[in-house]
Amino acid sequence: MTIRAAAEQDYPAIARIQLQCPEAAQWPVGDYSNFRTLLATGEAGPVGFLAWRQTAPDEAELLNLGVLPSARRLGVAAALLATLCEAATGEIFLEVAITNPGAIALYGKLGWEQIATRRGYYDQGKTDAVVMKKRSW
Secondary structure (H helix, E strand, C coil): CEEEECCHHHHHHHHHHHHCCCCCCCCCHHHHHHCEEEEEEECCEEEEEEEEEEEECCEEEEEEEEECHHHCCCCHHHHHHHHHHHHCCCEEEEEEECCCHHHHHHHHHCCCEEEEEEEEEEHHHCEEEEEEEEECC
């Protein structure tokens, strides 16, 4: 597997991955051009993506992450997150739906710390978000 910065020609592949990941935010394809996006590629082609931004010199935010169902539990998300930690500086923050215990467990296993809950953050006020952070170094 390789991880690289995504380019505009990768957006259709990212959209295909996103459609197969209902727990990921469902962004319009063009929105990825506004953020740094990583693409994970396996032997059969793109298998995962991660969008993020550096919000301040000492703070970054993970915005969206998706891995094809067929490529889950193979280290794709962990590799994307490790690449994010290498590229970002300072503390990295994320929000994840409380209804996504698999993602919460993965982040915890990789050293992310739960720091807060945002009430009604998702689904038009119906679902809480867990706020997590990790240092990039």
